Amino acid sequence: MGRFDRYMLSQLMVTFGFFSLVLVMIYWINAAVRLFDQLIAGGQGIGVIVELVALSLPNVIRLALPLSAFAASVYVTNRMMQDSELVVMQATGFSPWRMARPVLYFGLIVAVLISILMQVLVPLSTTALNVRQAEIAQNITARILTEGQFIEPVPGITLYIRAITPEGELQDVFLSDQRDPATQTTYTARRAYLVRDEGDAQLVMVDGMAQSLRNDDARLFVTDFKDFSYNIGNLIKITPRENRTARELFINDLLHPTAALEAETGRTAAQLVTEANDRISQALLGTVGALLGFAALMLGGFSRFGVWPQIVFAIVLIIVIKALETTGLNIARTTPQVWFATYLSVAVGFAIVTALLFVAARPYLFRRTPARGVAA
Numbered sequence: 362m363g364r365f366d367r368y369m370l371s372q373l374m375v376t377f378g379f380f381s382l383v384l385v386m387i388y389w390i391n392a393a394v395r396l397f398d399q400l401i402a403g404g405q406g407i408g409v410i411v412e413l414v415a416l417s418l419p420n421v422i423r424l425a426l427p428l429s430a431f432a433a434s435v436y437v438t439n440r441m442m443q444d445s446e447l448v449v450m451q452a453t454g455f456s457p458w459r460m461a462r463p464v465l466y467f468g469l470i471v472a473v474l475i476s477i478l479m480q481v482l483v484p485l486s487t488t489a490l491n492v493r494q495a496e497i498a499q500n501i502t503a504r505i506l507t508e509g510q511f512i513e514p515v516p517g518i519t520l521y522i523r524a525i526t527p528e529g530e531l532q533d534v535f536l537s538d539q540r541d542p543a544t545q546t547t548y549t550a551r552r553a554y555l556v557r558d559e560g561d562a563q564l565v566m567v568d569g570m571a572q573s574l575r576n577d578d579a580r581l582f583v584t585d586f587k588d589f590s591y592n593i594g595n596l597i598k599i600t601p602r603e604n605r606t607a608r609e610l611f612i613n614d615l616l617h618p619t620a621a622l623e624a625e626t627g628r629t630a631a632q633l634v635t636e637a638n639d640r641i642s643q644a645l646l647g648t649v650g651a652l653l654g655f656a657a658l659m660l661g662g663f664s665r666f667g668v669w670p671q672i673v674f675a676i677v678l679i680i681v682i683k684a685l686e687t688t689g690l691n692i693a694r695t696t697p698q699v700w701f702a703t704y705l706s707v708a709v710g711f712a713i714v715t716a717l718l719f720v721a722a723r724p725y726l727f728r729r730t731p732a733r734g735v736a737a
Contacts, residue, residue, distance in 0.1 A: 365450060369437065369463040373651075377433035377471070384425035384432075385418075392417055409493075416490040419482040423475055427647045430471040431679050434464060434654030439668055442658065457659045457721040464655040468648030475644040480612045488609045514593075516540075522553075530554060534566060536591065545574045548591065555593075564591045607636045615640075631697030638703045639690055646686065649710035653678055656717035682710050 393414045441447045450460055508525045517540035523533035531553040538546045550569030555562060566589045573582040604625045607615070614622060615637035618630040626633065657675035658668055689705030696702075 365455075365460075366463040366466065369441070369460075370466055372437045372441070373433050373464065373467040374470070376436050377429055377467070380432040380436075381422075381425055381429040384429050385422055388421045388425055389414075389418060392421055413490060413493060416486045416493065419478055419486040423478040423483055423643070426471060426475050426478070427643070427650045428679075430468065430647050431650035431654045431675075434467070434651045435658060435672060435675055438464075438655050438658040439672065442668060447659075457656075457718045460659075461652065461655055461718060464651055465648070468651035471647035471651060472644045475647045476641075479640040479644060484609050484611055488605065491606070491609065534564075534569070536564070536566075543576055545576065547572045547574075548589070550589070562593050564593045565589070566591065607633060610636075612637050612640060629697060631700065632694070635693045635697045635700045635703060638700050639693070642686070642689075642703045642707050645704075645707045646682070646710070649682065649707055649714070650679060652714045653682065653710060653717075656714045656721065659721035660717060678713060682706050682713075685709055 438447070447460060508522045511519055511521045513519055517538065519535075519537040519539075521535040522531050525531055532551070534548070534550045534553040536548040538548075548566060548569060548571050550566035552568065553564055553566040556565055557563070567587065569586055569589060571584045571586065571589065573584075574580070575582075604627070607626050607628055610622070610626070610633070615633045618633040622633065623630055628636075654675050657678060658671045660671055660674075683706070686706035689702040692702040692705075693700050
């Protein structure tokens with residue numbers, strides 16, 4: 362690798378790290394706020410929130426890296442043009458194709474990073490995240506112990522707890538059981554405790570009253586009690602998590618799906634292959650983004666007023682590429698046999714880069730030839 366290549370590549374990597382950090386923080390905070398609201402509403406502690414937010418980080422990073430590569434390429438190319446560094450290199454005989462070589466190296470590094478995320482870290486973190494969320498959903502204590510709100514753990518059961526003391530005492534408990542069409546029973550208690558009995562959860566209510574209303578004759582039966590145990594272990598149906606989703610699978614499994622894997626994920630073989638190719642295309646988009654930012658800015662020469670028209674043009678191009686990515690993926694998902702549609706944005710992106718560099722290497726194509734005067 363030449364000295365120019367090492368220099369430009371180092372500039373790209375440093376800038377790429379900065380933009381990645383900024384974009385990841387923006388994406389991550391946005392995702393964390395939504396997750397934070399859901400977990401707090403579910404009665405989860407700060408430790409669980411931090412754990413789940415951390416597990417969502419790999420997926421956030423893979424979304425930010427292609428845009429970071431594009432932003433770094435545009436920024437470094439613009440700065441080197443303003444400092445006349447690229448102008449000097451062109452004067453020494455470097456063509457736009459030659460100057461694009463360190464950008465290509467940079468794009469390949471970004472593609473490798475995205476591939477590691479997409480093929481290894483994201484499936485592992487998604488599996489851990491789904492398993493943890495399933496455990497939380499099965500946590501009866503977190504679902505039941507919500508103070509100051511009427512909650513309905515299952516249809517026909519309504520529970521209200523006014524307050525929960527630091528010692529775990531439930532104050533002013535209201536429990537309505539309307540699952541039996543013939544009888545409606547309402548329990549009220551001044552205080553209650555949630556205890557475990559042989560792996561089952563029991564709500565022990567103290568100093569309360571049970572009111573049973575028979576619907577056929579509208580007769581009400583009232584019973585006072587000093588303490589009463591109510592089994593709440595069956596209020597939440599615990600469904601063990603057995604099946605994986607397509608996002609949890611490694612690429613080798615997606616490219617060679619079996620009948621068992623189709624049954625487990627609920628996806629057809631063609632759909633699983635489409636998922637695998639989508640991961641590959643997303644990695645290649647990192648290379649496309651880097652080259653696109655460089656090639657668009659090479660259309661303009663040195664100017665004291667900057668290259669803002671080229672920067673705006675580059676942004677428009679990356680928007681078009683992202684739109685084509687969505688279009689190609691929708692086509693592939695609608696018709697899984699057309700899995701190659703996932704590479705639509707990559708193919709168009711490389712075609713645009715090739716055309717831009719071709720034009721940049723031949724600036725005379727758009728120069729006007731001055732008209733020769735006619736001799737008198």
